[in-house]
Amino acid sequence: MKYIIAAIKPFKLEEVREALTAIGVRGMMVTEIKGFGAQSGHTEIYRGAEYAVNFVPKLRLEIGVSDAMVDQVVETLQKTARTDKIGDGKIFVLDLEAATRVRTGETGDDAL
Amino acid sequence: MKYIIAAIKPFKLEEVREALTAIGVRGMMVTEIKGFGAQSGHTEIYRGAEYAVNFVPKLRLEIGVSDAMVDQVVETLQKTARTDKIGDGKIFVLDLEAATRVRTGETGDDAL
Amino acid sequence: MKYIIAAIKPFKLEEVREALTAIGVRGMMVTEIKGFGAQSGHTEIYRGAEYAVNFVPKLRLEIGVSDAMVDQVVETLQKTARTDKIGDGKIFVLDLEAATRVRTGETGDDAL
Amino acid sequence: MQLKKILPLAALAVALPALGMAQEAEAVADAAPDVLEAVAALNTEMVFIMNSLLFLIGGFLVFFMAAGFCMLETGLVRSKNATMQATKNVALFSLAGIAYFIVGFNLMYPGDWVIEGWLGGISPTVLEPVGVELADVDDVEYASVGSDFIFQLMFCAAVASIVSGAVAERIKLWPFLAFVIILTGIIYPIQASWSWGEGFLDEMGFSDFAGSSIVHAAGGWAALAGVLVLGARYGKYGKDGKINVMPGSNLPLATLGMFILWLGWFGFNGGSQLAMGTISDVADVSRIFANTNTAASGGAVAALILSTILYKKPDLTMVLNGALAGLVSITAEPLTPSLGAATLIGAVGGVIVVFTVPLLDKFKIDDVVGAIPVHLFAGLWGTMAVPLTNSDASFGTQFVGMAIIGAFMFVASLVVWLILKAVMGIRISDEDQVTGLDKTEMGMEAYPEFGNS
Amino acid sequence: MQLKKILPLAALAVALPALGMAQEAEAVADAAPDVLEAVAALNTEMVFIMNSLLFLIGGFLVFFMAAGFCMLETGLVRSKNATMQATKNVALFSLAGIAYFIVGFNLMYPGDWVIEGWLGGISPTVLEPVGVELADVDDVEYASVGSDFIFQLMFCAAVASIVSGAVAERIKLWPFLAFVIILTGIIYPIQASWSWGEGFLDEMGFSDFAGSSIVHAAGGWAALAGVLVLGARYGKYGKDGKINVMPGSNLPLATLGMFILWLGWFGFNGGSQLAMGTISDVADVSRIFANTNTAASGGAVAALILSTILYKKPDLTMVLNGALAGLVSITAEPLTPSLGAATLIGAVGGVIVVFTVPLLDKFKIDDVVGAIPVHLFAGLWGTMAVPLTNSDASFGTQFVGMAIIGAFMFVASLVVWLILKAVMGIRISDEDQVTGLDKTEMGMEAYPEFGNS
Amino acid sequence: MQLKKILPLAALAVALPALGMAQEAEAVADAAPDVLEAVAALNTEMVFIMNSLLFLIGGFLVFFMAAGFCMLETGLVRSKNATMQATKNVALFSLAGIAYFIVGFNLMYPGDWVIEGWLGGISPTVLEPVGVELADVDDVEYASVGSDFIFQLMFCAAVASIVSGAVAERIKLWPFLAFVIILTGIIYPIQASWSWGEGFLDEMGFSDFAGSSIVHAAGGWAALAGVLVLGARYGKYGKDGKINVMPGSNLPLATLGMFILWLGWFGFNGGSQLAMGTISDVADVSRIFANTNTAASGGAVAALILSTILYKKPDLTMVLNGALAGLVSITAEPLTPSLGAATLIGAVGGVIVVFTVPLLDKFKIDDVVGAIPVHLFAGLWGTMAVPLTNSDASFGTQFVGMAIIGAFMFVASLVVWLILKAVMGIRISDEDQVTGLDKTEMGMEAYPEFGNS
Ligand SMILES: Nc1ncnc2c1ncn2[C@@H]1O[C@H](COP(=O)(O)OP(=O)(O)O)[C@@H](O)[C@H]1O
């Protein structure tokens, strides 16, 4: 099993979720994060003093997937999250050793 | 060492924390997340237009544990977070290569 | 490639970000979390009832790095985030199997 | 209207100097009766206008207390119940407004009693006709019916607002609103008629200037009955006597609510002088303003100091409650105390709050916003404090009045709550309480973008 | 001033009893003309003072509606546009204040018409001199110019506030403010002069007591024109008729805004009696207070019940809009209805809102806060409801007046919006809308620490 | 009271026409002295009532400014200090209320001076007795003591509110409150007695209608002294002149605060006419309302335009400060300017704010909410602007008065701050500032559920 972590642009969430659901992903976690990267933030002015906001709001998705699905999930993520503008995000794949469903105690692919 | 990531129902946090403390877990990180899964969200109505909120509020726990403790932690998590209702959450175990305590520079199990 | 997850004190963010940028880190994700650890929280009083807030606000950084850079990043993190007071945080290193840049589809070190 | 009557006289007056002495005397003699009448009428008119104006100003000030209650309560509930709390507050005020004109007002101020001194008349409120003249006015020495109605209505609505805070975060909307209709249409007006409608408590000499008992304790009793029937919020009290703290989600909003209530109280107490058309009345209203303000100060400062002594750290919510308790305490007699006495009366209110808020928790009586300490306990204190500065009141009579009002309000409310519980069910399920009423009952979040617990 | 004139008389009066009967009669004869004059003057003075006071009280109450609109709108936009919405509201009120004194007020209340009954005078407002005496007052039977000005100004600003809510979250700041200047300086004053400045609509018998059409529908028409020219917010309407809901970020704040507006409406309608110096006037103001309040109640309750029936769950934003629609509905005639009739008139307003808010969405007319249902639709209803309780009004005339006002306001606004669109561009780019106006246009976040979407 | 005196006359008047001419004349002669007295008394009464009413209305409006300051400041601090800021604002207002009646009021309006023209009397405030009659009233040509007291108290509390914003986010609660007690009980009343208590500045011809210097600059000087003794917030100024921006956490709340202050200012300036019982007085109050409003508009618009020009984007906090600076600027003379002049005077205030806010940062003077630019700098400007429209004032005298007030307020405040610093310590540790005062000092979070930085 693999554990996929991805940063995407917030307004893409619904589209990505639908695409992933379509290919069989049945769960994920979404976190509001601040992203730092090549995409520059914006400048704010407060009472005459300018300052740079270096962080850009992003959403972070985490998805535990079976080995069989990894490639498809990464591909789907990349395609739907893409806008071709800087700051579209990243997809990271980590190895996932074990997964458990709290409600039933099921483990492995059954837990996903 | 292992890195445990778990999604649980928010109101279970205190119970889980106490149970984990009891078995010797000395630290963790908690993040507010939106969970997507089999548990359906709810419908909201705003000015005459209904819309589905697909995400359910969850908490995500992250715990770095020594190899010796992994099983006990997963078990404790599963037992205390369980309500037997859909949406109880997931527990993921990843391999953790290194850990460092910022304050002292200690590494490995000592850092946890 | 490695995936570094670190908990730090919130007011250290700017310093850490600058130090990491200086050694060549080009991106990261920042999440507001609640930390539980040796550093005790504080006591709040609400309408005559005291209660312990066991969690301390922390920031969680996630950085995908090339193998070459891991040690330097961990070291820099540890040095700049350090205040020598309890609660300075932890640095965890996980193995990172794959990385993709959403915008371009680049993978591996090029994606970071 | 009056102007037209007098203008010819003025014209005459201007013409007079041209005439000789004799004619002048004659003209004056002709005019004199009219002059006398005009002066008297002008005075009557002035008094009527000023009294009505007092009610109108008092009315809009006390109206604004509805917003104060709403902000206080919405700030003190958890964010997952904030939309519901706001909805309840808007709805209760609106329903009170309708119930009070359909039955409440004439029940409270009966022309003809159904049972003399005990049960008023049952008929909807009819205002004076458009463009009413002096001769057709209901009570020319008092004020216009409309102004009186609007002022009294706001008091009635306040009673319901008190209840909504105590039962927050676990009561169902519709049973709550059903209770509000009965409370504001029937229970409160009947009770209030006994004192302010010149019923038997008034006869007896019970003295409650602006309603420490009649309004505040009354609302507190209704709230207490509700809280007892309803039970505590899910998870509030742990097994071994542990109190699970559920902090208010927006304390700046609660603070605003307190300030708005304080503002409204100038109308609440000041308007209860019921007259502003003479020097003594306006001076009395002024005294009341000053005493009301200083009692609130006393309550806030006492709560600030005491909460710091007891808990090491000052507690803003106690300070807010303390100021309100100071206001409730002075409400039964805001006129006779000196500034110093008023400050102390208010301070005792603040002390009461700091001690009774945790006390209620000991008895597992879950009052979300402190409505019972503030309105009931400080209201009782205020009622009993009247004889301290007003020699026309006696402790015995105050106690009897307070007890009768309390017994009636509590029992009547209890009966209604129990019926509603039996008929409709009044409590939100534990699971829905955990999720939050905004999601389960309303499908609408108060702050959809902030946090997500 | 008056005091000095009368005091010698009082001294005389005190001295008189000492004199014999004959001299007394003589002295009285001497004094009599002065007495007559004094009584008349005192009455005139009282009326003038009370009328002016009504305008001053009404003025500050209606002023506060600017805060109410601001809170309502800021609470109903998404947090990423909240700073911008607050900025627009402060700026529009400030600019209205200036535009109205430079041209608006004299356009609206012309001494000399440029085109009799149609186009007023063009000159800045000049107040009465400092310390003006009875003899030099502009209109001694009315009120001071300053009090009248301040009261009327607040109505003018309200028209602009109505517009700002409808076009929120995608209009550029400066073109919006340019529109506000033209609206408050020229368009509204010209239109309002037709009825309230004794122009041709007044002549015709059109009856709109406090402005259901003249103020509220007028603002609604200007808003509708703006929304049509501007288009919907980016992403609001999906391809297949799907409506993307964009929930307001802070409903407690929106609720506060509604309460503040309700409070201000006592001044809005009550002050529009334009007089409080006689028994009949103050009684009428009292009627208006009572009717205004109950109409709001009716609107809120109707919206609460209807939204629950239609959507299974009550909708707070509909209840807020419902109360406001009740207020708008009664504004054309808050005096003549009975309390029952006023409640029903308001309730119809609430019903209108619940049905027309989703209707606008069907036509892809994106009105962020419901300004068009509340102010335009309920305003039209209120205007047509006048003859139901006021026999001096006729359906025909009401309809004609309403149509003329509507046509003028809509067309004039449309032209200005189109010119602004052509000249400066009025719409924020889609990308900047996604990011949020606070970041792109202001560089300043409303709640920088909460959430971060 | 008056009514009873006149009613027999009216009865007589009604009876008279039945009698013959001769008897009539005789009856009139009998009645005449009473009539004269009655008219005079009625007039006296009317003036007294209207003046007192002005103070009562002004009093509750200015009271509400306490809420305005609280919301403005709570919105402009970071959320980790918001509970503390709200607590300070409630506590300071409450303590001011007590300190002012115990010593302040009689220090400020001395019957007997301790040092003629310089130091007033020391005794607690005593209100007129309950039900006071014309003959026993303190000053029958003025207003009731209670109404005067409540009005003046609110000004005193405003001075303390000004300070609390400037020293926010790093001052300890109790030393701050100790300062407030001394400021409102002693320092401000002594200073204000020099002008408004008919002391030496009044003698000299210094003219400050509603307190640009006496209230606003005074508060600003006290704040400046505090800020200098206290130092900047931890981390505000970086090593190489870098300014670390610490954005306010809730700008909609701050905007509400500004609107409430603007509302209150109608009472602040309007009430300072001190009389409303004659045509000229009410017309003057009306002028003041109009000028006050337009000056605020001028300040807001100027700040909007200027901040956009200087920083490319409009700055809401500058617009809020600009409106307030406009209000402060017109406060020294809200009566004599024309609407145009008032707008310009206010606009200069707005310009001052936009330039001086960053200037203070250059000098590392850390004023969290802009209290010093708004109240001190615009207050000085307002004081010096008086002679521009009021020929009774001279630049020389204005300057001298302004300087004396400034020197006294600054030095006296500085001494008190230094003593408090030495005795109790006034500054929160850097570490606790980082954590936030709400956690460390209060143990209570303002928004416990939103965000968690
Ligand atoms: N090395 C990294 N580790 C973790 N997250 C990263 C890394 N680099 C970028 N990100 C995340 O991806 C987002 C987009 O990256 P950015 O460099 O701005 O644009 P792009 O991916 O289009 O080149 C960032 O905001 C950040 O959240």
Ligand SMILES: Nc1ncnc2c1ncn2[C@@H]1O[C@H](COP(=O)(O)OP(=O)(O)O)[C@@H](O)[C@H]1O
């Ligand atoms: N594949 C997954 N990857 C990551 N998180 C998941 C995954 N599936 C579920 N989750 C998380 O677990 C939560 C509970 O899952 P859900 O399917 O709703 O219920 P259950 O675990 O009881 O079957 C979800 O809200 C989500 O946060």
Ligand SMILES: Nc1ncnc2c1ncn2[C@@H]1O[C@H](COP(=O)(O)OP(=O)(O)O)[C@@H](O)[C@H]1O
């Ligand atoms: N075992 C752990 N797993 C994950 N995060 C941890 C763990 N232990 C500590 N942390 C994180 O590190 C932070 C600091 O740890 P703490 O024990 O308080 O202090 P220190 O690291 O100085 O000993 C915690 O607040 C928490 O966020």
